[in-house]
Amino acid sequence: MQQDDRARFEEEYRQWIRLMSLDAACRLSSLPDSEQKRLLASYQEMKGPKHVFRETPSWERIGKLAGERITSFIVVETEAVTFFPSAALAPPGALDYAVAMNRRLFCGDKWYPIISLNSQYIRRSSDRILAFALEHELEMSRIYQEMVSPGKIISPDQKRNIMLSAQENTEKKLTITPEELREDDRLMQDLALCSPLLPKPYAEMALLCYLEENLPRLEGYGRASWSDEEEAFGRELAAEFSGWKDFTIQTYNLFLREMAANIRDANRGYA
16 A cells, blocks of 8 residues: 555544544443443453453354364454444445454464354354354355455455355355344344444454464464465465554554543533
């Protein structure tokens, strides 16, 4: 990215983060004081990227529901819900929220597949709903592996199509019902109100920090590149993560400062 383009992007992203901090503050302000204090403490703890994710204690249940394929993935959990601009056709500023995320990260010359889940989503979802979420992430991973070549830029429309395809395939495979889908959506909306909200870039960066911190015990999950092209793409991806790390941390701190200021204003009756 050219220097002028990066500077423009950074300023636009800061403006977006300030806007999103207002939404997060409104959600916090609607909660009882005890819940506000709990969430604010979680936000502060997550200023350390290594504190965002942890090994899941629910591995036995997850493995039973997801089957053999999940054994090749590192599975972690977090108290957070990630947010990002809506992938659907929606007004500017509309958000999507995610309680699950899967990534294939390049670290130490190998590729590592990781699935993360919101900890309360694991505890509060039924076996059917959790199996659906896991199958959806596995299907997303499969489709990306088949469709995405190293270095290929995926357009928003292509990302949306991948998400829709994974959703449809998962619904058919598990014969999920409309009522179960509504139950899943209700749980998602509830968790977006009572969980710390993390910008997606910060969550992705924190996931890489978790991997780097725990690499000695996770090396068995690593897979070598299939080609020189994929190896070069991995190194480029790692360099990109490294190049944006400081900015990603700075803008998360901006998000927290703006959120705190918006909460103070709401408590004073200015918002």
